Amino acid sequence: MLMNIQKVLDEKVKEAVSAIYGIALPTVEFQPTRKDFEGDVTVVVFPMLRHVKGNPVQIGEQIGTYLKKEVSEVSGFNVVKGFLNISISDSFYLSFFNKVKDNDEFGLIAVQDDAVMVEYSSPNTNKPLHLGHVRNNLLGYSVAEILKASGKKVYKTQIINDRGIHICKSMLAWQRFGNGETPESTGLKGDKLVGNYYVAFDKAYKEEIAELVAKGVEKEVAEKEAPILLEAQKMLQKWEAGDEEVVSLWKRMNGWVYEGFETTYKNLGVDFDTYYYESDTYLLGKDVVADGLEKGVFYKKEDGSVWIDLTDEGLDEKIVLRSDGTAVYMTQDIGTAIQRVKDYPDVNGMVYTVGNEQDYHFKVLFLILKKLGFTWADKLYHLSYGMVDLPSGKMKSREGTVVDADDLMEDMTQTAAAISEELGKLEDYSDAEKKELYKMIGLGALKYFILKVDPKKRILFDPKESVDFQGNTGPFIQYTYARIQSILRKAKETNVERAALVEVSELHLKEKELIKQIQLFPETIQLAAENYSPALIANYTYDLVKEFNSFYQQVSILGEEDVKKKDFRVQLSQKVGNTIQSAFKLLGIDVPERM
RNA sequence: GGCCUCGUAGUUCAAUGGAUAGAAUAGAAGUUUCCUAAACUUUAGAUGCAAGUUCGAUUCUUGCCGAGGCUACCA
Known part of the structure; x- marks a missing residue:
């Protein structure tokens, strides 16, 4: 006996239509019977009218009569307009119940070969996690669990954005205003401490802009030339050059952040099977870009920057490598995707849990990977979710309007x-x-x-x-x-x-x-x-x-x-x-x- | 400007193109000699506007209005 009554009825309804009208019905439309009508399952007759000519009520009656006679599980029926409401016998439900009642794994499918990688969380390491990250983490974790239950093998992962100008901002502010503070000396969670300096940077930055503007500098110029910003940029260059002092500070402060994140993840009840760090992967994409350039997927502009032309697909041109040869976000994502498939050859699909503000980015990323000839590009999915907003609008770390994950x-x-x-x-x-x-x-x-x-x-x-x-x-x-x-x-x-x-x-x-x-x-x-x-x-x-x-x-x-x-x-x-x-x-x- | 989302009771959420648009909460009225009242029962209240496709539209198409996002050699 089949467990799902619809599957039984699907065949039988087709059989009925064939027997009564001599017509082969391609599909039958079912829905649970609404509470205010008698019955358990309802067959919608209207769609059949394309194939079977006649009065829907009459057709319903005829099919109902056939089912009642031919299908033991059908205990009765009634027809309202074009809806055939079918009552199913108690014994059907009881026997179903007996079949599943002691199976604690009911509904779950054992893991099969098909593997999928689910990326979620992927924070920046310059500030603590907030409510937006909470949604991301809960969603990613849950979707991974659901995929497992549906029979997929799942690897949970994230890409940690551990390098870049934003981290340098926290580092610089700590150097300047920190007086050697540490999580130990302050009793603060590491990510909170580092986050405080990100805010401190922004405060100092804004002050400098105001000063410059007061001196008559254009606001836009001031925003680009504030000394503290220039210094942060210099720090990033030093980092990329492997400057020992900068790298060591970077490691130290990121270490604080990771410890803090670990606590938050543990409290939130999420976990990961494997981690990727942007500092490891940001160079990976460059080779691929060079390759793609040779194959003609990309093209080089006069200034040396590398682009892809997606105007044929209704999108824009998109940069994949800066004129100075450094990687952009896209470069790194190309590399990371390829690296993951290398690391986990059984992976047949990836899910990226990232907010909908990046819809365009992922559209482009998937398209690029496809143009580069990776067959698995079709199996990539951007799990795009809506932002968590406050009544006052978007949450902004720098302005301190975020709902902190730990506090929440x-x-x-x-x-x-x-x-x-x-x-x-x-x-x-x-x-x-x-x-x-x-x-x-x-x-x-x-x-x-x-x-x-x-x-x-x-x-x-x-x-x-x-x-x-x-x-x-x-x-x-x-x-x-x-x-x-x-x-x-x-x-x-x-x-x-x-x-x-x-x-x-x-x-x-x-x-x-x-x-x-x-x-x-x-x-x-x-x-x-x-x-x-x-x-x-x-x-x-x-x-x-x-x-x-x-x-x-x-x-x-x-x-x-x-x-x-x-x-x-x-x-x-x-x-x-x-x-x-x-x-x-x-x-x-x-x-x-x-x- | 161009592109992408989204507009459902006061509020927060539902509804593979199907019957009288479901819940929760806030409001009104009840249920505890009875297995946990963080519960149950009753009640009132909504599809932004206008066309179109369809036997049938909250759902699909177009226009308008409104909210948000993207449109960086940021991530």
């Missing part, structure tokens, strides 16, 4: 603690247990808040209105999971019998709805993988949980006198709990035993 996580944990303390359900928990739980809930709220939104859409985050803990939220789902665990503990204590195969004569409406929702889990994972969308998993889980709470309210589980029904309901609850856990794992959210 701490805030969320505090809020979870406050709510939990007020409810006072966990008096017997130790402080350590409480602490762990509050973090789980706080992060659950944050992660769900971000991941439930379609990645493409921008998120407006108002720090004044804290993230909800009620309604369509992570904690609501965690709470339901905890409730289920409570039932399971009690069922165990009271020795509720646990049959290998549950057996009940008929299903309560809510029970059937729950099984239907469980049935959707595998296809939801596949859909989420195809669309690179954790939001689909989040929405699915919410629907499941909402249905369960309604069931929980309406139907007594442990209070049921019929032992077979009681057993079934306990096992159904367990399956729902297990599905919540699996789904949330794909979002990187943990679930509690109690809360």
Whole structure:
């Protein structure tokens, strides 16, 4: 027996149309029957009218009659306008349930050969991570987990932007104003300390511009000629030349930042299989560019800069190498992509988790790789997501308007603690247990808040209105999971019998709805993988949980006198709990035993 | 200017071209001698505007209005 009733019906509907009208139908359109109509699955008749002439209601009736007679799982039907609503027998759902109930891996596909590399996070090392990075990290991590669950082998990676003028700015400011401060001497997290000097640089820079303008220098000129900026540029040149002092400072300050990042990643619950550093890879692309120049993919301008002409594809000309021969962002990305395929030959596709402000960049990058003749260029995907904006607009590190990642996580944990303390359900928990739980809930709220939104859409985050803990939220789902665990503990204590195969004569409406929702889990994972969308998993889980709470309210589980029904309901609850856990794992959210 | 996203209840989010556009939150009204009330039940409230394609459009096309982004020898 097939697990999905649609697959059964698909064949049978075609068979019916063929038997009744002698016409071969290419496809059949299904949808779940809306709540306000009777039935479980609905066949939409309208699209058939292109092939079968006639009255949709009549056609629906005829197909329905055929199905009822020929398909044992079909227990009844009704036709409303052009919609054929089909009722499926309880025994179908029960037998499905028995088949999957003890499979904790239900919906997950074992890893196959097909490997994909998912890049995410990829921060600059001159400042701490903020809410924008949080979205990136959560998205990348979750998509990687979803791809794994859909049967792909996944390598998580990032490219760390550890060199460039922005780092030199922090370094220079530290040299000038730092008085030898270190994370140890200040007690500050390394990334925070370095970030402070990035801000300090900007402040000094702006002051210098103001001074110059006061002296009558044009603003645009002042912006280019402020002494501190010129010095930062000089520092970058020294770095590229391998100046010992500069390189050593660079290593030292980056080391501070990495330590800070590591803490943030750990708290956020994300991880990586392999790291790439821009300082290692920025030269790689140059050879490829030289090659491409020979092949005529690129061309050289008089000043020596190298370009690609993409006007035929409706894009512009794009620079791939500066006139002084140094690499630009694009050069490095070309090199990095090629290096990754060399390092992981089984990789058959890469996902770049990068904000939508870089849509154009990736369009160009993929096109260049294709023109260079790399067949895998077709398998590259830019997971483009919307920015996280504040009510005041875009977050800007330099202006200090960012929502810091560490602070945010701490805030969320505090809020979870406050709510939990007020409810006072966990008096017997130790402080350590409480602490762990509050973090789980706080992060659950944050992660769900971000991941439930379609990645493409921008998120407006108002720090004044804290993230909800009620309604369509992570904690609501965690709470339901905890409730289920409570039932399971009690069922165990009271020795509720646990049959290998549950057996009940008929299903309560809510029970059937729950099984239907469980049935959707595998296809939801596949859909989420195809669309690179954790939001689909989040929405699915919410629907499941909402249905369960309604069931929980309406139907007594442990209070049921019929032992077979009681057993079934306990096992159904367990399956729902297990599905919540699996789904949330794909979002990187943990679930509690109690809360 | 050119190119790319996005406009859905007061607010935050849903809706493979399908039925009466779903939730949450804020608002109103209820449910705790009953398995955890971070819950459940009821109620009111929305597709920016205008055409077009279609049996049928929130979804596809075009125009307008509005928001954001890209258009650097920055990353």
